[in-house]
Amino acid sequence: MDRRLQRILGLGGLRSKDDERFVLLHLPASLLLLLVILSMLAVFTAYSIPILRREGLHVFTDSAWQAVEGAPSREWYGLAPAIFGSLYTSVIAVLLAAPLAVSLAVVLEELTPPRLRGALAMLTDLMAATPTIIYGLWGLAYLAPHMYPVLAWLSRHLSWLPFFSKHPVSGYTIATAGVLLAVMSTPYAAAVIRESYSMIPYSIREAAYAIGATRFEAIRILLGMVKPSIVAGLALAFARAIGETVAVSLVVGNGYTITPSVTDSGVTVSSLIASQFGNAGFYHYMTSALFVGGLVIFAIGLAVNLAAVWYMRKWEEGMGIARA
Amino acid sequence: MRGPRRMLARKMWNYAGLAVLVTLAGLAVAPLLHILYLVALKGGEAIARIGLRRFLTESPHPFDPSDPGGIGPALLGTLELAALTAAGATLIALPAAVLISELRGSRLSRATLLLALTLVEFPTILVGLTVYAVLVDHLVGRYNMLAGAAALAIVVLPYLVVQASEALRQVPEGVREAAYSMGAPRTTTVYALIAPAARRGILVGLLIGLARAAGETAPLLFTIGGAYEGYHLCLLREGGAVPLMIYQFIQMPYQAARELAWGAALVLMLIVVTVMVAARLIVREVRM
Numbered sequence: 001m002d003r004r005l006q007r008i009l010g011l012g013g014l015r016s017k018d019d020e021r022f023v024l025l026h027l028p029a030s031l032l033l034l035l036v037i038l039s040m041l042a043v044f045t046a047y048s049i050p051i052l053r054r055e056g057l058h059v060f061t062d063s064a065w066q067a068v069e070g071a072p073s074r075e076w077y078g079l080a081p082a083i084f085g086s087l088y089t090s091v092i093a094v095l096l097a098a099p100l101a102v103s104l105a106v107v108l109e110e111l112t113p114p115r116l117r118g119a120l121a122m123l124t125d126l127m128a129a130t131p132t133i134i135y136g137l138w139g140l141a142y143l144a145p146h147m148y149p150v151l152a153w154l155s156r157h158l159s160w161l162p163f164f165s166k167h168p169v170s171g172y173t174i175a176t177a178g179v180l181l182a183v184m185s186t187p188y189a190a191a192v193i194r195e196s197y198s199m200i201p202y203s204i205r206e207a208a209y210a211i212g213a214t215r216f217e218a219i220r221i222l223l224g225m226v227k228p229s230i231v232a233g234l235a236l237a238f239a240r241a242i243g244e245t246v247a248v249s250l251v252v253g254n255g256y257t258i259t260p261s262v263t264d265s266g267v268t269v270s271s272l273i274a275s276q277f278g279n280a281g282f283y284h285y286m287t288s289a290l291f292v293g294g295l296v297i298f299a300i301g302l303a304v305n306l307a308a309v310w311y312m313r314k315w316e317e318g319m320g321i322a323r324a
Numbered sequence: 325m326r327g328p329r330r331m332l333a334r335k336m337w338n339y340a341g342l343a344v345l346v347t348l349a350g351l352a353v354a355p356l357l358h359i360l361y362l363v364a365l366k367g368g369e370a371i372a373r374i375g376l377r378r379f380l381t382e383s384p385h386p387f388d389p390s391d392p393g394g395i396g397p398a399l400l401g402t403l404e405l406a407a408l409t410a411a412g413a414t415l416i417a418l419p420a421a422v423l424i425s426e427l428r429g430s431r432l433s434r435a436t437l438l439l440a441l442t443l444v445e446f447p448t449i450l451v452g453l454t455v456y457a458v459l460v461d462h463l464v465g466r467y468n469m470l471a472g473a474a475a476l477a478i479v480v481l482p483y484l485v486v487q488a489s490e491a492l493r494q495v496p497e498g499v500r501e502a503a504y505s506m507g508a509p510r511t512t513t514v515y516a517l518i519a520p521a522a523r524r525g526i527l528v529g530l531l532i533g534l535a536r537a538a539g540e541t542a543p544l545l546f547t548i549g550g551a552y553e554g555y556h557l558c559l560l561r562e563g564g565a566v567p568l569m570i571y572q573f574i575q576m577p578y579q580a581a582r583e584l585a586w587g588a589a590l591v592l593m594l595i596v597v598t599v600m601v602a603a604r605l606i607v608r609e610v611r612m
Contacts, residue, residue, distance in 0.1 A: 010431025022510040023427070029419035030436040033485070036478055037439060040450065043457045103348035111346060120353070122604055127356045129532065129600050130593070131539025133567045137574055137589050138359045141366075183355045190352070214334055216341035243447025245542040246571050270449045270542070277453075277546055294450050301447055309441055 047291035072284035086268040090241040092178025101189035127187040136247035144171035166261040172253035175262035185237035192233030228315035235308035245270040367590025370583040386581035398564040408473035421488030443482035452543040467549025475543035480533040491525025541567040
């Protein structure tokens with residue numbers, strides 16, 4: 001193999017022909033992963049160009065959604081409500097998931113008797129494995145109707161807060177979507193937190209008890225040590241929440257407005273894609289507008305993902321945990 | 325400061341704190357238990373009314389309250405998609421995972437792992453849109469099952485790569501040294517010795533990937549088209565799948581359609597639970 005190629009790939013130790021054959025045989029698999037990511041970028045760029053050329057940056061900042069069949073000149077698409085809704089529901093989800101995920105991780109690692117541990121671990125695995133459509137079904141049939149009285153009460157008594165300023169029309173609201181997303185993303189965040197919590201050397205626990213810490217105080221000390229993994233776990237939960245489609249689209253209400261009120265119906269980029277893409281072929285620019293929306297969550301998801309991976313790695317290096 | 329009252333306060337804080345932790349953890353798990361209960365109840369009722377055999381084999385009649393039919397074609401579609409996804413994803417994921425674990429420390433290995441980690445949490449709806457653009461819009465010209473399988477494979481692939489590379493890394497170094505000392509080539513060593521030694525970890529990854537492939541809805545929204553009438557295995561035609569059917573039928577204003585959706589949800593949940601239990605059994609064996 002070419003020396004320069006070897007250096008680019010960082011393969012200093014290749015000495016024999018056998019090693020070279022091995023690398024050449026396995027390189028295509030790696031290239032294919034790269035190809036998948038690049039083709040996604042290429043597709044999204046190509047499909048985004050028509051609307052960007054027509055509306056420029058207005059497509060990100062406007063809140064109108066005018067679909068006019070047969071009259072492309074009167075079509076106008078602004079994604080601001082959807083982008084806002086995606087961020088808003090995901091932030092609510094992460095805020096609610098944070099205490100749930102931390103507690104779940106600690107209870108599993110620290111407080112569950114060994115006999116129950118397997119069953120509880122199995123349940124959390126099942127939470128992560130349960131298809132999102134099942135969560136959506138539950139949200140549609142149970143959560144949303146039961147959220148309605150709660151949200152109505154909140155808007156009656158706390159309407160001076162902008163978050164509860166609108167009286168809910170139904171249970172299909174931004175708040176419901178946020179709660180459902182929190183439930184769905186909790187096991188993922190909990191898994192990340194659990195993993196690093198279990199890596200803490202036992203001697204530190206012993207040290208905490210030796211100076212007379214109570215159990216809860218010891219847990220607080222240990223949680224302080226895994227703070228970076230809590231951040232990373234929540235970042236993954238956020239990335240998961242912002243990309244979630246079917247469950248959200250069944251409960252968010254699909255109201256196309258920007259409002260701080262969580263008791264109002266809203267829309268997210270992915271729920272917009274789910275509800276509009278099937279009909280987008282009837283219009284000239286709608287498909288392109290939806291792909292731009294995809295590009296936005298693509299960018300946010302990628303940024304959050306990379307930040308989380310980078311953060312974890314930095315922390316692992318700091319802790320002296322070797323990772324190949 | 326060290327008096328008994330201070331100690332009592334700390335004890336109270338301890339119990340209060342632990343109680344809050346346990347309550348919140350219970351709150352995190354409670355929705356799943358309620359989901360399992362509700363799906364079993366509503367799905368069970370629907371299937372009992374229609375009859376298990378008819379529910380699993382017939383085509384759906386979402387507009388006919390007296391005879392809703394079943395989910396047969398959609399179920400076949402899901403099995404077809406899952407099989408294709410597993411085959412396709414494994415063929416690519418295994419070499420990628422081998423590359424990551426065998427060349428560990430190299431830039432190539434780190435870059436491949438980073439690509440997989442980036443893809444693993446990618447919004448699945450975007451994968452669906454990409455495959456729509458390439459396979460539906462440009463190459464085939466209509467919704468087709470192949471596009472669905474490709475989208476699912478892309479969703480499952482990075483997950484499998486990460487899982488398999490972790491499993492391969494667990495294999496003791498001595499196995500490799502023994503093979504080299506006997507003059508075995510590197511590729512033979514990996515596929516004849518190291519991969520078989522890591523087979524349980526790889527299998528668990530594959531099983532969980534399969535469970536995901538069976539349950540994902542978003543990648544199928546704009547790829548397979550959602551056709552539920554009549555059986556076929558043709559890859560270049562529209563087809564159905566259980567999760568997509570649930571999504572479409574639960575939004576219809578017909579009683580029969582909803583019954584079908586709940587029954588389908590129970591079937592899907594049973595598939596997922598079975599796969600998860602199987603995975604758990606394999607992992608437990610590894611520990612022993």
